[in-house]
Amino acid sequence: MVRRDKLLWRVSVTALGGVLALFGAVGWYIWNESVTAEEQRLGLMAKKLGENVEQSIVEARDMLDELNQLEAEPCSIPHLTAMQNASIATPHIRAIGYWQAAERLCGLGMVRGAELMPPRADRIYESGVIAWWPNEQTEVGGVQLFLMRYGAHDVAIDPRMLLDTGIVEDLKAGLWVESLLMAAQPWEANLPSPDSVPPGLTVDQANNRVISRFSLGTIFQIDIVAVEPIANFRDRYLPMVATVAGLGLLLIAVWIYLVFRYSRHQLSLGAELRAAISNGRLLVHYQPIVELAGGRCVGAEALVRWPQEGGKMLSPDVFIPVAEREGLVPSITRLVLHGIVTDIGELLRDDPDLCINLNVAGQDLESVELRQALEVELGAAGVSPSSIKLEITERALVNSDAARELIQDLRRRGHRVAIDDFGTGYSSLSYLQAFEIDTLKIDKAFVDAVETDAETSQVINHVIEMAHSLKLDIVAEGIQHAHQAEWLREQGVTHGQGFLYSKPLSARGFVRYYRNQGNEAHSTE
Amino acid sequence: MTEPVIAHQKSMFRLVLIAGFAMSLAGCSHLPLLETDSPTEPTEKEPTAVESEPDAEPETRVQPRDEPGPDIAVGASARDNLYASLAAGGQALAPEDVGYFLDVHEARLRPVLAGSPIRMQRTDDRLLLTIPGSLSFETDSAKVVEGVEPMLGDLAAVLVEFDKTLVSVLGNTDDRGDAAYNQSLSERRAVAVALILKKMGVGRERLVGIGFGQERPAIEGDTETARTANRRIEILIEPVIAGS
Numbered sequence: 011m012v013r014r015d016k017l018l019w020r021v022s023v024t025a026l027g028g029v030l031a032l033f034g035a036v037g038w039y040i041w042n043e044s045v046t047a048e049e050q051r052l053g054l055m056a057k058k059l060g061e062n063v064e065q066s067i068v069e070a071r072d073m074l075d076e077l078n079q080l081e082a083e084p085c086s087i088p089h090l091t092a093m094q095n096a097s098i099a100t101p102h103i104r105a106i107g108y109w110q111a112a113e114r115l116c117g118l119g120m121v122r123g124a125e126l127m128p129p130r131a132d133r134i135y136e137s138g139v140i141a142w143w144p145n146e147q148t149e150v151g152g153v154q155l156f157l158m159r160y161g162a163h164d165v166a167i168d169p170r171m172l173l174d175t176g177i178v179e180d181l182k183a184g185l186w187v188e189s190l191l192m193a194a195q196p197w198e199a200n201l202p203s204p205d206s207v208p209p210g211l212t213v214d215q216a217n218n219r220v221i222s223r224f225s226l227g228t229i230f231q232i233d234i235v236a237v238e239p240i241a242n243f244r245d246r247y248l249p250m251v252a253t254v255a256g257l258g259l260l261l262i263a264v265w266i267y268l269v270f271r272y273s274r275h276q277l278s279l280g281a282e283l284r285a286a287i288s289n290g291r292l293l294v295h296y297q298p299i300v301e302l303a304g305g306r307c308v309g310a311e312a313l314v315r316w317p318q319e320g321g322k323m324l325s326p327d328v329f330i331p332v333a334e335r336e337g338l339v340p341s342i343t344r345l346v347l348h349g350i351v352t353d354i355g356e357l358l359r360d361d362p363d364l365c366i367n368l369n370v371a372g373q374d375l376e377s378v379e380l381r382q383a384l385e386v387e388l389g390a391a392g393v394s395p396s397s398i399k400l401e402i403t404e405r406a407l408v409n410s411d412a413a414r415e416l417i418q419d420l421r422r423r424g425h426r427v428a429i430d431d432f433g434t435g436y437s438s439l440s441y442l443q444a445f446e447i448d449t450l451k452i453d454k455a456f457v458d459a460v461e462t463d464a465e466t467s468q469v470i471n472h473v474i475e476m477a478h479s480l481k482l483d484i485v486a487e488g489i490q491h492a493h494q495a496e497w498l499r500e501q502g503v504t505h506g507q508g509f510l511y512s513k514p515l516s517a518r519g520f521v522r523y524y525r526n527q528g529n530e531a532h533s534t535e
Numbered sequence: 536m537t538e539p540v541i542a543h544q545k546s547m548f549r550l551v552l553i554a555g556f557a558m559s560l561a562g563c564s565h566l567p568l569l570e571t572d573s574p575t576e577p578t579e580k581e582p583t584a585v586e587s588e589p590d591a592e593p594e595t596r597v598q599p600r601d602e603p604g605p606d607i608a609v610g611a612s613a614r615d616n617l618y619a620s621l622a623a624g625g626q627a628l629a630p631e632d633v634g635y636f637l638d639v640h641e642a643r644l645r646p647v648l649a650g651s652p653i654r655m656q657r658t659d660d661r662l663l664l665t666i667p668g669s670l671s672f673e674t675d676s677a678k679v680v681e682g683v684e685p686m687l688g689d690l691a692a693v694l695v696e697f698d699k700t701l702v703s704v705l706g707n708t709d710d711r712g713d714a715a716y717n718q719s720l721s722e723r724r725a726v727a728v729a730l731i732l733k734k735m736g737v738g739r740e741r742l743v744g745i746g747f748g749q750e751r752p753a754i755e756g757d758t759e760t761a762r763t764a765n766r767r768i769e770i771l772i773e774p775v776i777a778g779s
Contacts, residue, residue: 111697112628112636129634131642136649140642159639 021273028265036258043254044247049211049222055177056224056234063172063185063192064229066102067158070167071139074160077106084108084162085116093118093163102171104155107164121166125150126157132190143190144169156192169193183236204233213240280336283316283329287341292316294349296520299367299485299507302499307527309365311401311507313514314346330371339373344383350398351391353517357524358397364524367399367428372406375413381420395424401451403430407441414445421446428485433473442480450477454488457508460497474501607729607744609722614743618701618775621740627777628699633660636774640697647689661773664690665753666728668707668766677723684731691735694772703743704729705769709762710749722746728768 073096082088085108093106097118105119107126114122128147134140138161144154148166156167173185173195184194184201194201207223214221220243226232286292296310316324333339350366351358358364374380388395400420407413407429417427428449429442433456452473459467477484486498489508498506515523608617621627628636641657644664648655652670656663672680694702706721706728725744733739754761 109639111699112632112639124631127632127635129631131635131638134638134642134645136645138642138646140638159642161643 018273021269025266025269025273028269029262032258032262032265036254036261040251040254040258043250044243045211045213047247047250048220048243052181052211052222052236053224055179055181056222056236057226058177059173059183059185059234060224060226060232061228062177063187064226064232066100066167066172067187068229069100070103070158070165071160073100073106074139074158074163074165077108077163078161090116090118102168103165104150104153104168105164105166109159109162109164119166121150121155125155126164126166128157133188143187143192154197170195170197178236180242181236181238183234186233186235187230189231189233199237201235201237204235207235213243215240279329279332280338283332283336283338286316287338287345290345292342292345292349293516294346294353295514295516296354296366297507297514298512298520298523299505300511302486302495302503302506305511305527307511307524308363308505309367309399310520310524311367311514312346312350312369314342314369315514334371334373337373339371340377340379340383343368343370343374343380344387347383347387347398349517351387351393354521355391355393357521358393359391362394362397365397365399365426367401369430370400370402370406372403372413375402375406375416381416384420384423384425396426399426399428399449401428401430404432404434404441407445417445417447421448431487433469442476442482447480447482449483449485451485451487452503454508457486457488457494457498458490460494471501474503478502606733606739607726607742608739609726609744609746611745614701614703614745617740617743618773621701621775622777622779626699627775627779630776630778633774633776636697636699637662640693640700640772643693643697644690647693651686653686653690661771664770664772666768666770667763668724668768672724672727672766672768675720677720677727679727679731683728687728687731688735690770691732691737694732694741695736697772698738698741699775700741701743701773701775702729702732702737702741703745703771703773704732705751705771706744706746706748707751707753707765707767707769708749709765710752711762714748714750718746718748718750720746721748724768728770732770 077089077092077096080089080092082092089108093108097103097106103119105117105121105126107114107117107119107122109115112127114126125148128142128145130142130147131140132143140159142148142157144156146154148155148157153168153170156169158165158167169192173183173193178195182195182199182201184199185192186204189204191203202221204223204225207221209223209225212221212223218240220238220240222236224234226234293315295313295315297313298307299309299311300307314326314330316326316329318324330339330342333342347368350368354366358366370380384395384398387393388398400417402417421427426448427446428451429447430451431453432450434453450473452470456467456470456473460470461467474484483505484503486494486503486506487508489495489498489506489510491510494508495506495510512523608614637657637660641655641662644655644662648664652667654665656665666683670680670683672678694700704725706723706725708717708721710717722744723746725746729742729744733742749765752761752765753767754764
């Protein structure tokens, strides 16, 4: 069964490949979904954060501008009130001051002195705004302040307040404005700088962390870098992973089930038979039918054979029931018919008396295919319809008007009809009158019983009598011993087939057998 | 605030030269200002009132039109003296405040200069403004072209607020003509601009005019581009640092 092995191997590889592919696809999907979801989450957070900071800076600038435009006496009560209102309205403002050159004339807030006058500005804009990013010089009480001065006023901002803890949650995050670190949470967090990190989400397996970078560029260039332990990332997406993995396993189970079903189907005898039919691997063998008197061969029964790998033949007893179940019988019949005209068409054309029996099953009688097949095959080969005798089992005949009509039709076309396995059917014998029949074939079981004490040995006498009374030819099947042949001949049975004369022969073997006995016949005459 | 920013640019060659010059001034040294000694060595000059110069040219009209009295100090040594007296006068900056002072000063000047042809260069310890000569004076004249005064108005206001500086107005010419004459012309031009600043409120004790003639070309070369670039007035703003 090399073919089956090959098939099994192929199916296994396919199944394994399918499972792996599914696992791969599911894994890829889970990973992708998690990363995308996390990226979206962090991206949204970064956007909010960036916008907050941007807004804070713009608001600070506008506030300074308004104070510059204020038409109050410097350091008067209205001026101081305006500064106070501005600082109270904004939680991250630590100080507001009014300056002349480098002298702070008045102001509000907890900060004053050198911290408000760092020696080196980070940015001086064309608009006249000047800014100092948080650094050691602006550090007061452990907090490094962000300073901005515009015209005569300045403001000190606590950058920690810019990173809204509600947004940042459990992340370590840093915010860069114009590539300078503005705020971080916590401030001492050791964050990679934005230009060392690609945009979006990066999984840093080596350090067990997930790094994300997002950039905004509406008014300033703002970069936000967030870092979280890979475990957090995992925990957040575990439910999704589990769900999708479950779904994936379900898919895999379905796949395996489908593969299993497919392979079972592929491995079934029916499928193999189907393949054998379509590949023309079925062979036709011929068992000679001889005259009991004299042993002259007058024909043969065509028998289908299914050679298996290794040279064995699979018996029709095994595969014909399968063929019936699978509806393959008409195909087999057609194949056998084709085999007959191909193998021994020449012999049939040469010798019109030679008649080959073709087994026809119930399924053949239910369709028009058989008639067409006979017409086409015999027509093409130039073989006379009378050279083909149709063997129909008793069971196939069960009171079918269609079958009767078909048989009538076939006989009109010149075919002869034999009842196969006579005596084993269950129907009444009335059909013998209803159908037009030429020959009865007595089943081997009755022949075996000849001259024994078995009950069946009595039955054969009646069968023979009946055939005689209906003027039917009789062919006895399965003759193995000379005394059986002798007895049958004495009872008036004219023809027989069986191992006594010949086992089923290959086409070439049959042609040789037929031609040789022809010669012998000639020589004996 | 959207525009990108030039914070602390590296000094260019020219600025190094100026820095060297200014440093020698600050140190009250009598060293030559330039590698090549000019025949009109400013250190040899005493502070002189412009009107004392017996120039017959129409430049005399540059002199204060309506303000009487001695006005603008002239020359490098006068500058040294001014600086020394400012530094001693209690109006000087603490050394640690200089960075902040200059940063804020620069920030203030930026929007003021944004629409004008005046260029600003910044080094660690000074600001240098350059007014293209072609825009400010008629050829071979110390007469200030109309329109320069308004241009200097906003600048002067900032100079008034940021008062802890010494403001040196430096005149430069191209290399055509007689070097001595050019020196004189450049000095008269420097004084003319200094007078405008004074008129606008910058204290005369902070102002000095210095003529360099053709000795400090901005661009070396014989081309018209170079000459145009070299005819210029510069305003050097130096913070006055206590104890220096």
